[in-house]
Amino acid sequence: xxxxxxxxxxxxxxxxxxxxxxxxxxxxxxxxxxxxxxxxxxxxxxxxxxxxxxxxxxxxxxxxxxxxxxxxxxxxxxxxxxxxxxxxxxxxxxxxxxxxxxxxxxxxxxxxxxxxxxxxxxxxxxxxxxxxxxxxxxxxxxxxxxxxxxxxxxxxxxxxxxxxxxxxxxxxxxxxxxxxxxxxxxxxxxxxxxxxxxxxxxxxxxxxxxxxxxxxxxxxxxxxxxxxxxxxxxxxxxxxxxxxxxxxxxxxxxxxxxxxxxxxx
Amino acid sequence: xxxxxxxxxxxxxxxxxxxxxxxxxxxxxxxxxxxxxxxxxxxxxxxxxxxxxxxxxxxxxxxxxxxxxxxxxxxxxxxxxxxxxxxxxxxxxxxxxxxxxxxxxxxxxxxxxxxxxxxxxxxxxxxxxxxxxxxxxxxxxxxxxxxxxxxxxxxxxxxxxxxxxxxxxxxxxxxxxxxxxxxxxxxxxxxxxxxxxxxxxxxxxxxxxxxxxxxxxxxxxxxxxxxxxxxxxxxxxxxxxxxxxxxxxxxx
Numbered sequence: 122x123x124x125x126x127x128x129x130x131x132x133x134x135x136x137x138x139x140x141x142x143x144x145x146x147x148x149x150x151x152x153x154x155x156x157x158x159x160x161x162x163x164x165x166x167x168x169x170x171x172x173x174x175x176x177x178x179x180x181x182x183x184x185x186x187x188x189x190x191x192x193x194x195x196x197x198x199x200x201x202x203x204x205x206x207x208x209x210x211x212x213x214x215x216x217x218x219x220x221x222x223x224x225x226x227x228x229x230x231x232x233x234x235x236x237x238x239x240x241x242x243x244x245x246x247x248x249x250x251x252x253x254x255x256x257x258x259x260x261x262x263x264x265x266x267x268x269x270x271x272x273x274x275x276x277x278x279x280x281x282x283x284x285x286x287x288x289x290x291x292x293x294x295x296x297x298x299x300x301x302x303x304x305x306x307x308x309x310x311x312x313x314x315x316x317x318x319x320x321x322x323x324x325x326x327x328x329x330x331x332x333x334x335x336x337x338x339x340x341x342x343x344x345x346x347x348x349x350x351x352x353x354x355x356x357x358x359x360x361x362x363x364x365x366x367x368x369x370x371x372x373x374x375x376x377x378x379x380x381x382x383x384x385x386x
Numbered sequence: 387x388x389x390x391x392x393x394x395x396x397x398x399x400x401x402x403x404x405x406x407x408x409x410x411x412x413x414x415x416x417x418x419x420x421x422x423x424x425x426x427x428x429x430x431x432x433x434x435x436x437x438x439x440x441x442x443x444x445x446x447x448x449x450x451x452x453x454x455x456x457x458x459x460x461x462x463x464x465x466x467x468x469x470x471x472x473x474x475x476x477x478x479x480x481x482x483x484x485x486x487x488x489x490x491x492x493x494x495x496x497x498x499x500x501x502x503x504x505x506x507x508x509x510x511x512x513x514x515x516x517x518x519x520x521x522x523x524x525x526x527x528x529x530x531x532x533x534x535x536x537x538x539x540x541x542x543x544x545x546x547x548x549x550x551x552x553x554x555x556x557x558x559x560x561x562x563x564x565x566x567x568x569x570x571x572x573x574x575x576x577x578x579x580x581x582x583x584x585x586x587x588x589x590x591x592x593x594x595x596x597x598x599x600x601x602x603x604x605x606x607x608x609x610x611x612x613x614x615x616x617x618x619x620x621x622x623x624x625x626x627x628x629x630x631x632x633x634x635x636x637x638x
Contacts, residue, residue: 204538
């Protein structure tokens with residue numbers, strides 16, 4: 122794939138001013154990253170390394186201190202409907218039904234088209250029969266499916282995901298990964314996916330970007346050139362997974378043991 | 387289900403029985419027995435006073451309360467969202483809020499004379515502050531993820547209020563309506579004792595002043611309790627709509 126980068130991060134840094142008299146805190150330091158159209162990129166790193174903060178800057182919810190973020194050739198000024206963010210959980214509006222939630226971002230479409238789009242994505246995320254249900258009647262996994270369908274409905278070019286499966290149980294998480302892979306192959310969106318789960322990143326991504334502990338910077342980038350759906354027992358998969366574990370593990374020996382629990386839940 | 391009705395009914399009958407005994411034992415010729423109260427209610431109905439007074443009280447509460455909702459909810463939404471407006475007005479609200487609506491009675495009479503507008507004004511005041519303050523708090527405590535999700539979809543500011551902030555706050559707003567309607571119902575009785583010549587509050591004070599008719603006093607009190615209960619059940623039924631049920635703890 123030799124297309125121009127759709128997201129290009131140059132020398133990005135973020136520093137929070139310290140509380141009264143304390144030193145300012147470096148959260149992110151000189152991050153460089155390029156993502157091409159249609160690519161599925163996962164960002165992993167120990168908890169507290171600033172992955173979510175990084176994502177918030179790329180999406181325009183937060184402003185960086187130094188460097189620049191170009192998305193589709195222009196500096197990011199704020200949230201944009203062409204790039205939709207999928208939150209960890211509860212981003213689904215509890216006062217709307219499943220179909221009303223999915224239609225939220227396409228309110229300006231003519232209603233006939235709206236219905237068509239909603240039906241299409243309800244089917245794609247496997248929620249047929251639950252169109253009229255309210256989120257409180259759904260399981261956590263189903264709510265996350267609603268959120269993904271809602272993100273896809275306005276046909277964005279990029280989807281940002283911040284640990285979207287973090288609050289789900291193990292089995293549901295596996296199922297959601299498989300489904301997300303299937304949806305991504307069908308929709309061909311660029312996906313930037315933040316997770317602390319290394320296995321998840323190797324199962325999903327074309328490329329895994331490993332961040333260092335704070336101040337977060339790119340420690341390593343690992344290309345995952347394995348066919349999908351991925352065989353989680355294949356030596357190639359295990360090798361790549363262990364490579365990333367190794368990359369993070371080495372840096373963790375310096376840090377506290379507490380952070381290990383974030384990586385080995 | 388049957389137990390849910392039988393037990394409270396038994397308690398009610400027991401209370402009436404003890405009440406009756408106590409009045410007989412005390413040989414009071416002023417304090418009414420339950421039966422006399424019942425006759426009092428019948429008498430009020432026959433004279434057409436009960437309906438008239440209930441309607442008068444309900445009318446005042448409705449007008450004052452609806453005005454308070456129409457002003458309190460939008461003002462609360464705006465003050466909750468726009469911080470400078472909140473910082474500017476909150477001290478004034480916090481200063482006025484603890485003043486009992488009853489304390490406003492002299493001013494209400496000064497402005498509106500003995501007229502429906504005086505109790506309406508008092509009801510309005512008594513409901514306005516709880517509704518406004520609860521709405522402000524609801525907006526300030528809104529889950530940021532809802533606002534961010536909506537902004538991500540590129541909604542206009544008006545749509546943000548209409549489609550996200552208002553529905554996100556609605557459960558708490560409804561709870562505040564319940565509380566403030568309860569207060570309004572307390573206040574209307576007090577206001578009618580002083581500022582007007584009709585209504586359930588007037589009935590109570592008039593029955594006492596014009597002939598020590600304590601059977602009618604207690605009859606009026608019971609009607610106030612009964613209607614207050616019905617009002618509460620009405621507002622509470624709003625909490626069952628699917629659009630707001632998520633906002634209350636799951637009770638099966």
